[in-house]
């Protein structure tokens with residue numbers, strides 16, 4: 103298969119939602135794609151679906167639980183072993199946990215910090231030096247509108263996203279005289295598996311107007327390609343970010359708290375939440391029981407036709423199934 107751009111992108115969290123839609127953007131422009139996510143069956147199904155839509159594109163996939171310490175090293179080692187050159191790194195994998203901090207799920211929050219923060223830093227650390235050696239490369243870090251304000255009822259999640267913005271903006275300054283650019287994508291509430299994984303389906307924010315994963319990805323992709331610093335998709339999100347620049351954090355926190363409250367009575371939704379305790383990064387020894395693991399949704403544009411996708415049964419062992427037979431430098 104040809105790789106017209108000669109360029110390769112590695113996308114974490116590419117098996118559904120925004121990550122999958124980002125993969126479609128790259129595929130349209132003929133990038134070779136390395137898709138990374140936790141659950142191997144879901145990832146394989148997503149890779150096959152993408153391959154069906156873009157038959158001319160080289161698509162590879164590596165299953166890894168990036169909330170585990172050594173997972174970024176394993177992904178990097180696999181990329182090295184295959185001889186692939188990563189020209190674009192997209193750190194998109196992430197999840198949240200909903201509820202008052204005094205009641206929320208600590209193991210899930212610690213795994214979240216590991217995925218949203220530590221894996222993102224670790225992968226950036228591993229892939230940046232080669233980009234600098236070539237004086238060429240692009241990095242997309244997926245933050246959130248929550249990067250700009252406190253997020254009551256998703257307090258840990260909001261803090262991880264604030265970290266991503268701060269880290270990325272510091273890198274932008276450090277790298278400004280190089281050929282490597284860093285872009286932060288700050289999605290607003292978006293129609294993906296995110297709210298189900300976080301246990302926040304009943305929050306006002308999840309039941310309000312959601313952006314589509316497709317429009318969010320398109321905005322991130324366009325901004326990344328221009329080498330610009332920040333993508334804030336949708337007018338509403340831009341207004342929220344603008345408000346956060348003017349209003350005190352305490353006012354933003356109160357507004358966010360209201361938006362995040364549950365629509366349904368607490369008891370009913372809490373009981374429901376307890377049946378879906380852990381999210382995408384349930385400790386890898388457990389069989390995933392979350393909606394994220396059982397709901398077939400991959401991306402906005404593909405959701406309608408994904409009903410046949412299988413239920414996930416296995417957590418991530420690191421594996422690669424290279425669709426293409428080519429084992430060349432440019433994947």
Ligand SMILES: NC(=O)c1ccc[n+]([C@@H]2O[C@H](COP(=O)([O-])OP(=O)(O)OC[C@H]3O[C@@H](n4cnc5c(N)ncnc54)[C@H](OP(=O)(O)O)[C@@H]3O)[C@@H](O)[C@H]2O)c1
Pocket residue numbers: 114115116117118119120121138139140141142144145166167168169170194195196197198217244245246247288289290291292293294295296297299315382383394395
């Ligand atoms: N949707 C929103 O409202 C929203 C708003 C702002 C920012 N974001 C950010 O957008 C990014 C993408 O989320 P999404 O909305 O597209 O949700 P999503 O549909 O649930 O996608 C999350 C992706 O991350 C992967 N992932 C989760 N845990 C992982 C782990 N431990 N190791 C490796 N991969 C893992 C998932 O793969 P598995 O299913 O295999 O675990 C999936 O591919 C996240 O960083 C999220 O914080 C989302």
